[in-house]
Amino acid sequence: MRLKRIINIGLLFCFILTARVVDGQVKTGNLFIIGGGERSTALMQELVNTAALSSQDYIAVLTMASGEPEESFQAVKKQFNALCSNPVTKLHFSAEEAKSKQTWIDSVKNAKLIYVVGGDQNRFMDVVRGTELYYAMHTAYTRGATIAGTSAGAAIMSKIMITGEEKDKKDNNNFREIKKDNVITSEGMGFVDKAIIDQHFIKRSRYNRLLSVLGDHPDKMVIGVDESTAVVVHGNKVRVVGESQVVVVSKPKKVKTFNGDKIGLQKAAFSLYSPGDTFKLK
Secondary structure (H helix, E strand, O other), X not given: OXXXXXXXXXXXXXXXXXXXXXXXXXXXXXEEEEOOOOOOHHHHHHHHHHHOOOXXXXXXXXXXXXXXXXXXHHHHHHHHHHHOOOOEXXXXXXXXXXXXXHHHHHHHHOOOEEEEOOOOHHHHHHXXXXXXXXXXXXXXXXXXXXXXXXXXXXXXXXXXEEEEEEOOHHHOXXXXXXXXXXXXXXXXXXXXXXXXXXXXXXXXXXXXXXXXXXXXXXXXXXXXXXXXXXEEEEXXXXXXXXXXXXXXXXXXXXXXXXXXXXXXXXXXXXXXXXXXXXXXXX
């Protein structure tokens, strides 16, 4: 028992040494969560600036969400190459490799910028969830890396992840109603715990989906990030960058269900943020 206690104290001490400490508190890296769509040069420059890459740093691009991983990689590599001289590495893990391919896992762990391409968030999490790669990404983040993602790569950021599917299949996943227990969620990467992220939000009018999720999880903030737009998260501070808007809804009162599955709620806090605006995760 004494030996176990010493080991646990040593592990905690090592964690504190490897994490950044600001204002007396342990701080992590940054999240750069892009809502999908076109990524302007200005938006990607914001990402490179946020990552604060040194000449020794490299960028790891994870392509498991994409149905066309090489094409997705080449598109984002071209953008990075135009903005910085750091090496850009493609890593496309299988489920088995995410558990055991240590050289690749170490490459993710030591990357200063990790970028997750779009596609299908379920495809990505089916590979990563519960593996050494999952923990490598969290270790990199704790050490100060920037974790970025677009579209599906945005959806994975929260602990509660919107899968894109609904239980009521009659409308072919069009989310035509605001209903309880209809939006299918699963476990995401968990970089954000206090909020649930949705993407392509305003462009695709995903209000019904997000309000349904809020009814299921009234203790969370729900954040809808539009296309060509990102939220930059550091600790509990969030800044909006890009070209469009971010919708945030939280703190609903008197949440109820009526007529079987429809949701009612009152006096929720609603904000529509534009580039340059800031808010806090609460």
